[in-house]
Amino acid sequence: MGTFYHGDCLFVMRHDITPNSVDLIYLDPPFFTGKIQKGTWHPEAMEISYEDSKKFWDEKANVMREKAPEWLKHIGLKQPEFASYLYYMMERLEACYHVLKPTGSLYLHCDWRASHYLKMVLDEVFGYHQFQNELVWYYQTGGASKTRFSSKHDTIFWYSKSSKYTYNWKDIKISRTEKSLERAQNPKGARIAITDTTKNPDDVITLNQMNPMAKERVGYPTQKPEALLELIIKASSKEGDTVLDPFCGCGTTVIVASKLNRQWIGIDIDTSPRAKGKLPTAFQVIQNRGHALFDIANYVTRDLGEIKEMDGNTFESWVNEFYKATKPRPDKGVDGITPNGIPIQAKVYLIKYPVLSEFVTNAKLHHAVPKPIKEIIAVSQTGFDDSSRKRKFEIETADSIKVTLETPESLLESA
């Protein structure tokens, strides 16, 4: 069993995934096509799409100017949008690096649009010497060009976090029929023998993209074939290892990881239109595709829109899950207590002066809240008015208790 997260993988990797805990990361992010990638999920006949365009990374442009390496800033002078895309990728690849075990590996799937610079980004993040392979996924499917050579491959870069990494070539070896000249035992002379041997696969993988009739095809835009993931997962992880896909789409990686007895984590931001109360489309597709795999109990949201829609009880459970807090029983006005003893109040409505007053009194009286109280946390789905800020100041000065006021927006910016 693993976990699915709905949200930006940057936040999830920083907030939810233990550093140095993942054995293998495969990521197939937007390729900088500048388009909205569209598909139709069958059998539901629902449109599924994701943004691969400016809107997604444009806001990063200003931050990038401060923190990016010089070469990336330089690209920004001529191609600002491309530079923001690269910076967007750099931040996420850095987060990947932090969650990988020292023995872990990362496979980044991309194409000609950005592969040349993404390799430079990977060199920045992992170090030039941690590059292991540039895999070429060659396919014959797709259109043909008459103005240049037809583009028939994607690129997958493999980097390891250190020189100690997993490579199980025996699990992915391919057979080759080799003609070998064998000296016959027979003293009368030599004879040609056909021997079936195996070999380590080459870095060019010939495998067709899924045709429209392929059984595994669900209609998700840019869905990758299971066979490709099988090769990567078998090569760079063992049974029981943890495999993470931060851009998991319709879940190809996690489905294959689960079949191969690996633990898994899948993250997707899914921005396609979603009916209220329904799972985001990508996760509905996964649920439909691998029933045993998907359970609502292992689905965690880090999506603002979804959190803002929650009712009181769901929101309270979400806040407790976010802080890894537990609800005391009886609660007596304290909705949760964090592992280090901080009481939490979670409300869907606007928090005002009396609500905060009541909370601090309840926390002081509650037997399960460790004393002396150093901090209290109030989380409101709607926000706080000026009177609550006044009360915060009073509690902090009179009681020497730190009062932390949070909203879903501030929590999702916290990592």
Ligand SMILES: C[S@@+](CC[C@H](N)C(=O)[O-])C[C@H]1O[C@@H](n2cnc3c(N)ncnc32)[C@H](O)[C@@H]1O
């Ligand atoms: C190329 S598709 C992945 C397809 C996947 N390999 C499969 O086989 O289904 C890219 C996915 O990345 C998701 N995505 C884009 N930006 C993201 C982000 N910041 N965090 C998490 N997912 C993101 C999109 O919603 C989309 O599903």
